């Protein structure tokens with residue numbers, strides 16, 4: 001006869017006993033309430049199918065499994081308090097788990113797209129290891145001038161395509177920056193943030209250095225970030241780094257909401273076959289991961305030769321009027337804004353994040 005004990009020991013055997021919150025056995029009917037690993041629909045479906053199969057093969061078809069699967073409780077809402085930087089409404093950190101995924105290209109294209117949409121936009125190039133904003137905006141060799149504002153000397157950001165920008169690349173000695181440790185980098189960036197004449201901005205994008213080292217924590221510690229956008233490519237290895245990136249923003253002491261994931265080089269489209277999509281690095285990996293992590297995919301950017309060429313000549317591809325790439329970036333920017341509006345509805349304004357410990361945050365030893 002089917003007993004509660006037998007079912008319990010079977011649940012243990014198939015290693016789902018820790019997910020079960022309630023269990024009753026009445027004749028051939030087994031009532032089980034359980035909690036899925038993640039709120040994603042496909043996770044719940046997967047669990048349901050697996051449970052039904054396991055029960056049928058263990059106890060036979062006559063056993064009726066009455067399963068109720070609920071979502072796990074979401075972690076507490078991030079709680080970021082108070083102080084804003086005067087004139088800057090939203091600070092968005094653009095991050096990537098690893099280098100070379102196109103984070104700077106995505107930041108530049110997002111910035112010009114937001115500017116085209118009529119927003120006041122700035123970009124702060126915090127990628128001290130390889131500042132690329134001067135090249136991507138065709139402003140290499142320019143030097144920010146000093147202006148007096150309300151009795152204070154401030155740096156005047158360089159401007160092109162309607163975007164204001166500052167980068168370590170505009171200052172002499174930029175090549176020394178690669179050896180800076182966190183505190184020095186954060187001091188320089190802080191100056192570019194606070195001692196600059198940004199004026200009124202709807203969005204300030206911060207192009208972070210790649211990775212998740214202590215330099216990031218130093219930056220995030222000083223800057224009141226509203227939300228983070230993570231850029232990745234579809235390869236498994238890049239996606240694994242996304243988890244690390246998201247974990248950094250979710251750390252209890254940091255608690256910055258992740259607005260979503262942008263999948264760069266999601267598919268390849270040859271110039272001569274603009275409607276063809278080749279999923280060279282795999283399809284839908286980012287979608288599944290985002291679903292799993294409970295964050296939205298904000299956009300899928302194709303691998304297109306013209307994006308690279310546009311970056312190299314200093315005119316972000318999204319500026320090409322009526323092009324497919326411009327449309328993709330407009331949609332991505334809209335999704336980012338949606339996510340931001342949701343975040344701003346639920347949370348108070350931001351304040352520099354206080355970091356109390358660096359434990360577990362050092363860069364990986366090479």
Ligand SMILES: Nc1ncnc2c1ncn2[C@@H]1O[C@H](COP(=O)(O)OP(=O)(O)OP(=O)(O)O)[C@@H](O)[C@H]1O
Nearest residue numbers: 099100101102103104105210302303304307308311
């Ligand atoms: N969607 C794309 N299609 C074609 N080329 C791209 C695309 N995205 C980026 N690239 C190219 O890939 C190269 C790397 O991009 P980028 O410098 O933006 O990466 P990154 O992640 O900022 O790198 P790092 O963080 O290591 O500095 C550049 O040559 C860029 O033009």
